[in-house]
Amino acid sequence: xxSSVNEHRYNANGGNMDLLSGLNDKQRQAAxxxxxxxxxxxxxxxxxxxxxxxxxxxxxxxxKAKPWEILAITFTNKAANEMKERIGQLIDFSIDKMWxxxxxxxxxxxxxxxxxxxxxxxxFVIYDTDDQKTLIKDCIKEMNLDTKTxxxxxxxxxxxxxxxxxNMPDKFIAENFGNFNLRNTGEVYSLYEKKLxxxxxxxxxxxxxxxxxxxxMNEDVxxxxxxxxxxxxxxxxxxxxxxxxxxxxxxxKKTTGESNIFVVGDEDQSIYGWRGADINxxxxxxxxxxxxxxxxxxxxxxxxxxxxxxxxxxxxxNCQRKxxxxxxxxxxxxxxxxxxxxxxxxxxxxISALMRKxxxxxxxxxxxxxxxxxxxxxxRALEEGLIxxxxxxxxxxxxxxxxxxxxxxxxxxxxxxxxxxxxxSYNRIINVPRRKIGKKTVDTIYEHARRSEVPMFExxxxxxxxxxxPAATKSVQDFVAMIEMLMIKKDVMSLSxxxxxxxxxxxxxxxxxxxxxxxxxxxxxxMEEFLSAAKDFEERYEENSLEDFLSHTSLLxxxxxxxxxxxxxxxxxxxxxxxxxxxxxVFVTGxxxxxxxxxxxxxxxxxxxxxxxxxxxxxxxxxxxxxITYSNxxxxxxxxxxxxxxxxxxxxxxxxxxxSTPQSIAEKKxxxxxxxxLFSENKSYSNREVKSGxxxxxxxxxxxxxxxxxxxxxxxxxxxxRVDSPKLKSDKLAAGDKVMHKAxxxxxxxxxxxxxxxxxxxxxxxxxxxxxxxxxxxxxxxV
DNA sequence: CGATACGTCCTTTTT
DNA sequence: GGACGTATCG
Numbered sequence: 001x002x003s004s005v006n007e008h009r010y011n012a013n014g015g016n017m018d019l020l021s022g023l024n025d026k027q028r029q030a031a032x033x034x035x036x037x038x039x040x041x042x043x044x045x046x047x048x049x050x051x052x053x054x055x056x057x058x059x060x061x062x063x064k065a066k067p068w069e070i071l072a073i074t075f076t077n078k079a080a081n082e083m084k085e086r087i088g089q090l091i092d093f094s095i096d097k098m099w100x101x102x103x104x105x106x107x108x109x110x111x112x113x114x115x116x117x118x119x120x121x122x123x124f125v126i127y128d129t130d131d132q133k134t135l136i137k138d139c140i141k142e143m144n145l146d147t148k149t150x151x152x153x154x155x156x157x158x159x160x161x162x163x164x165x166x167n168m169p170d171k172f173i174a175e176n177f178g179n180f181n182l183r184n185t186g187e188v189y190s191l192y193e194k195k196l197x198x199x200x201x202x203x204x205x206x207x208x209x210x211x212x213x214x215x216x217m218n219e220d221v222x223x224x225x226x227x228x229x230x231x232x233x234x235x236x237x238x239x240x241x242x243x244x245x246x247x248x249x250x251x252x253k254k255t256t257g258e259s260n261i262f263v264v265g266d267e268d269q270s271i272y273g274w275r276g277a278d279i280n281x282x283x284x285x286x287x288x289x290x291x292x293x294x295x296x297x298x299x300x301x302x303x304x305x306x307x308x309x310x311x312x313x314x315x316x317x318n319c320q321r322k323x324x325x326x327x328x329x330x331x332x333x334x335x336x337x338x339x340x341x342x343x344x345x346x347x348x349x350x351i352s353a354l355m356r357k358x359x360x361x362x363x364x365x366x367x368x369x370x371x372x373x374x375x376x377x378x379x380r381a382l383e384e385g386l387i388x389x390x391x392x393x394x395x396x397x398x399x400x401x402x403x404x405x406x407x408x409x410x411x412x413x414x415x416x417x418x419x420x421x422x423x424x425s426y427n428r429i430i431n432v433p434r435r436k437i438g439k440k441t442v443d444t445i446y447e448h449a450r451r452s453e454v455p456m457f458e459x460x461x462x463x464x465x466x467x468x469x470p471a472a473t474k475s476v477q478d479f480v481a482m483i484e485m486l487m488i489k490k491d492v493m494s495l496s497x498x499x500x501x502x503x504x505x506x507x508x509x510x511x512x513x514x515x516x517x518x519x520x521x522x523x524x525x526x527m528e529e530f531l532s533a534a535k536d537f538e539e540r541y542e543e544n545s546l547e548d549f550l551s552h553t554s555l556l557x558x559x560x561x562x563x564x565x566x567x568x569x570x571x572x573x574x575x576x577x578x579x580x581x582x583x584x585x586v587f588v589t590g591x592x593x594x595x596x597x598x599x600x601x602x603x604x605x606x607x608x609x610x611x612x613x614x615x616x617x618x619x620x621x622x623x624x625x626x627x628i629t630y631s632n633x634x635x636x637x638x639x640x641x642x643x644x645x646x647x648x649x650x651x652x653x654x655x656x657x658x659x660s661t662p663q664s665i666a667e668k669k670x671x672x673x674x675x676x677x678l679f680s681e682n683k684s685y686s687n688r689e690v691k692s693g694x695x696x697x698x699x700x701x702x703x704x705x706x707x708x709x710x711x712x713x714x715x716x717x718x719x720x721x722r723v724d725s726p727k728l729k730s731d732k733l734a735a736g737d738k739v740m741h742k743a744x745x746x747x748x749x750x751x752x753x754x755x756x757x758x759x760x761x762x763x764x765x766x767x768x769x770x771x772x773x774x775x776x777x778x779x780x781x782x783v
Numbered sequence: 784c785g786a787t788a789c790g791t792c793c794t795t796t797t798t
Numbered sequence: 799g800g801a802c803g804t805a806t807c808g
Contacts (some may be wrong), residue, residue, distance in 0.1 A: 075798070104798055129797085147803090149791090206797055274796065375795050380799085397797085438784055555798070576796045598795055614796080637793070638799040 006574075016483055019090065021060050023050070030295040031055040033262070034064075034526045037289035038183035039237075039282070040264040043326045044311070044620035045302030045582065048264050052233060053083055055262065056098075057090035064694045065230040067283060068097035071251065072233040077102055077556065079235055079580060099229070103244055104204065108551050110225070110663045111202075116220050120200060125415045126554040127196070127203045128541070129402065131154055131424045135199075139191040142450070145184060159189050163205040164241050164276035169193055193567060198455060200421040205243075212247045234320075236580075237265030237285075241276035249288070259289055267321050271576060279320055291308050295348075302582055304333025307622050310652040315616045317651055318609045324474065326620075338649065339629045344378070344590075346630045348385025351587050354627060355391055355570060358585050364625075366392060368584035370571040372618050374596045378589060379572050391750055392569035392736035396577050402556060407530055411553070413502050417486050418546055421455040433511035435479060441472045457483070495544050496535040519725035567735055586622035586782065591630040592643040595624045615648045738783040746783065 006584035011516035020028050027047055030040045031054040042048035056072065059065050074080045080101050088095050092491070099106060108126070115122055127135065131723045136152045136159070147692075162172050173186035196203065202210060213220040234240070240248065252261040263285065270279045286292045300308055308326045315321070341347040351371060358364040371382055376398050401407060409432055412425035431437045444466050450461035463476045482505060489501050503509045514526050537552065538544045571583070592594055619626065633642050733739065737749045748764050 077798090102798070148791090163798095207798085271796075272798095275798080377794060377799095434785085436784085440784090574796060595795095600795075635799075 004604075019054060019061060023047075023054060023301060026295055026297050026299070027054075028053045030262075030297070031058055033293060033295075035258070035260055037259050037261045037285075038263075038295065039285045039292055040262070040295045040297065041282075041322065041324060042264050042266055042297040043324055044266065044269060044299035044617070045299060045300040046326070047299075047301060048235075048266075048297070049079075049082065049086065051297070052235060052264060053090060054085040056083075056087050056231075056233065059231055059427040060091055061548045062091055062722070065278065066097075067093050067095060068099075069228060069230040070098050070100075070233070071106070071229040072098065072100040072235070073248070074100070074102055074104055076580070077105070078107070083235075102576070103247070104207050104555050105551075107247075108210045108555065110206065111214065112547070112551070114214055114218065114221050115210065117221065118214050120197075120202075120210075121419070121421075123200070125199075125201045125419045125422050125425070125550065126207065127201045127424065128402075128554060129156070129204070130408070131201075132203050134424055134427075135195055135616055136188065136192055139195065143184070143187060143191065149181065150184065150188065155185055155188055158185060158732040159192060161276060162189065162203050163209055164243055166209065192244055196421070198421060198453065199423050201424070202459060208243045208247060212243055212250065215247075215250055217523075225251055231262065233404050234261070234263045235265075236265050237263035238266075238270075238282045239272045239277045240269035240281050241272075242278055242281075243276075245278070245281045252506055254288075261289060268315050268318070268324075268613055269579065271579065271610060271614045271617060273607055283320070283322065298324050298326055299327045302623050303328065303620060304330050304624060306335060306656050307332050307619060307626050310336055310626070310656045311616055311619045313653045313656070314612060314619065314648060314651045320609055327581045334625050336656050337625075337627045337658050339627060340498075340645075341629060342650065343633045344631055344635060345385065347589060347629050348382045349388070350588070351382065351627070351629065352385045354388035354587075355386075355402075355585075356389060358580055358625070358692045359391075364585055366568045366570045367418050369586070369622065370573065370578065370581075370583040370586045372573065372575050372578050372588060372621065373589045374575065374598055376574060382572060382589070386570070386572075390736045390738055392567065392700055392734065394452065396571060396573035400528070400551060401529075403476050404523075404526055406508075406527055410499070410508065410527070410530065411550075412504065413486075413498070413506055413508075414546060414550060416457065417483060417490055417502070418550060420457040420483075422447070423456045428455045429506075430479065433507045435507075436471060436475045438472075438478065441468055441476065444468060445476070467618070471575055490546055495538040495546060495549055496531065498546065499531060499534045503531070547715040569735065575614050578621050579617055582621055584623050585625040585627070587627045587629065588618045589629045590634070591615075591628055591649055592634065593646055594643065595634070596646055597648070612648065612651075623783040661665040733782060739780045740783050 020031055020149040023031055024047075027050065030038065030051045031057075040051060042051070052072070056070060059070065060067055072080075072083060074083065084100050086518075087098075087100075089308070097352070099109070099662075101109070111120075111124070112122060115124060133152045133156055134154050140147055140150045140152065140155075162169075167175075169186055169190035172189060173183055176182035176186055215225070224306070227570050229251060232248065234248055237639050248261065253259040263282070265282045267279055267282050270277060273279065281288075286294065303311075305328055308328055312325055339347075339350055339354075341350055355366070355369055358369060359366055373379060373382070376449075379395055382542050383393065384397070402411070409429055411588060415422050416425040416429065427442065430442060445456055445459050445463070448462060448466055449456045452459065456562070460476055463480075466473075468476070476589075486498075486502055486505060489505075490498050493501060496643050512520060512527065514520075515523065533551060533553075537549055541548065543561075575588075593599070596615065597608050612783050630645050630649070631643060633640055635641075733749055738746060739749060740746055
């Protein structure tokens with residue numbers, strides 16, 4: 001077929017036209033491939049999802065398989081949801097019966113059905129990274145090992161590695177018998193496994209490992225899936241680890257040897273090596289699946305020529321690749337703007353100023369801009385800059401919603417009610433809210449449980465024999481009775497009613513209500529959000545038991561939660577989270593040796609190829625405009641460290657960069673001079689009272705950003721800003737706007753709600769705190 | 784028993 | 799700069 005200018009556009013009424021007519025030659029080859037294994041190498045922005053969705057739609061439309069005979073595996077829920085949605089637009093069939101989901105979600109599904117075959121109860125719970133860490137700490141303590149030598153985080157990653165290589169504790173111990181510390185680490189691993197089993201809990205890695213084990217050990221279960229899934233599709237194949245690879249293989253390869261497996265990936269975007277992803281899975285696909293067809297997608301529909309040249313220039317320095325070169329029909333576009341700054345504050349300030357410029361001069365929506373960084377820790381300085389400039393933003397990652405204390409607490413109640421063997425949850429909530437069950441009491445129960453090798457909840461039934469004070473005994477009995485009552489309620493109430501009951505019966509709600517601090521209020525809000533998420537889940541899904549809800553929420557990542565319906569604000573995220581996304585304007589930050597590429601002291605071996613791929617991913621997120629920043633100095637662990645420009649910058653062809661004119665440098669110096677003045681005047685700001693580690697995104701909600709407001713008061717700054725960004729004629733207000741109130745003075749809009757006459761705003765005033773106002777009545781003017 | 788005060792460690796990246 | 803754990807006090 002002949003390429004047309006619009007070939008990358010979506011076919012709006014695809015239902016009626018030839019499904020594949022909108023694809024280019026290569027995409028089409030991949031989408032209509034019939035039987036046998038096929039590998040699609042899809043460079044960034046080459047229409048990978050498009051091929052996947054059209055292929056699935058085509059299979060169904062041509063009658064090659066029924067919806068329920070298709071298995072499509074992704075890495076994120078976001079990718080899975082997007083795929084479902086887009087397939088839904090292409091076909092009339094219901095997609096509900098299709099198995100489209102993440103590796104983890106698919107495995108949970110498989111396990112819920114038959115996990116009893118490998119000795120677990122079907123009501124198993126899923127432990128997240130925090131739970132894992134807690135459990136490992138318990139193990140270390142119980143074994144009387146030194147907590148400094150045996151770091152829970154380090155051991156967690158060792159265990160994860162071992163699991164992903166399918167090494168059991170015994171093997172690890174045997175292999176490291178000569179090394180005292182590693183041998184002990186192996187013993188911790190062993191105890192950890194034992195405790196998981198007693199708790200009837202699985203960690204993230206287990207989900208895949210145990211699913212594979214279940215299939216390997218139960219021929220009939222395996223065969224039923226093999227027969228069912230006529231077509232297996234895997235997205236982001238370059239990120240599969242060995243267990244995932246084996247799972248895919250065992251599910252897709254029939255006993256006859258034939259395999260209708262379709263994998264899409266890009267070795268240049270393999271950035272999860274640290275999580276066990278094996279780039280060789282994609283490099284060796286042809287060997288693993290004989291007679292595999294290979295299709296390479298190199299035509300990019302996302303970025304300008306200059307951005308692609310930069311990306312190609314960088315990635316060609318890697319050896320571990322099959323080699324490809326992205327190209328486009330698009331014009332050259334803007335040159336890349338490379339920005340050098342003196343420190344991370346100036347970096348944040350420059351970015352903020354440039355974002356404002358893009359927004360005001362080029363009419364770019366804030367939601368079409370993103371700031372990418374290597375580590376989450378970098379977000380703090382960037383947030384400060386954005387708050388000062390009053391640019392609305394949202395952060396992806398960092399402190400996750402489901403990682404917040406109150407959410408984890410309520411989840412723990414739910415998990416314990418579902419599975420009374422879950423000791424981690426038991427310990428978490430036994431005395432939250434306070435019920436006079438102190439450390440000593442808990443320790444006594446713990447010891448008793450450990451001696452009889454039963455879960456703590458079960459051990460609590462023996463409370464009378466433990467020689468506790470009458471008061472403590474009573475408290476424990478009350479606790480047990482309360483959980484038992486809730487177990488009954490679970491079976492007679494709807495999910496949302498039940499969770500509400502848990503919230504109230506446990507006294508958790510009462511506890512939150514007595515906390516009148518800003519933090520406490522934010523807890524209540526989070527809780528309400530959680531309750532409405534449960535309600536939403538209940539209404540949306542037919543399978544909406546507590547068990548389903550827990551599986552669902554345990555596997556939710558933060559990236560998945562970002563709904564695109566949010567207001568117009570810029571996005572801050574790590575490059576890892578940004579994979580698969582695209583933005584008109586992208587700022588890639590912190591291009592400094594040691595930071596990016598990241599180099600750690602005491603490193604085993606640095607994988608600079610993976611770092612380079614990461615940079616490649618970052619660059620290829622940009623559609624129109626790319627900014628890259630680096631700083632000569634950066635605060636690390638509270639200390640100033642001087643930095644050097646990253647080697648990666650030399651790999652971008654120099655003609656891709658904008659010349660730094662003397663004028664622009666002068667302008668920059670001017671700005672940084674002003675900024676330093678302002679920063680030094682705002683000491684109160686840097687000493688702000690953000691108590692828990694909820695970062696700025698919360699500080700923002702809590703309106704603690706007094707600095708932002710006094711900043712806007714600064715006349716120097718204001719006059720400068722006005723020159724740079726003419727005031728908008730429209731009286732439309734947006735979050736982040738600064739307003740002048742007749743009585744209360746200057747404030748910043750934190751949140752808008754409602755429409756037209758009834759529109760309300762939450763405004764943070766400099767001296768008057770937070771106010772809720774009705775916009776149609778309030779004497780307010782935009783500043 | 785619980786609240787507060789310091790010391791220690793820390794940071795990749797995420798399902 | 800901050801989270802988390804242990805020490806110390808009320």
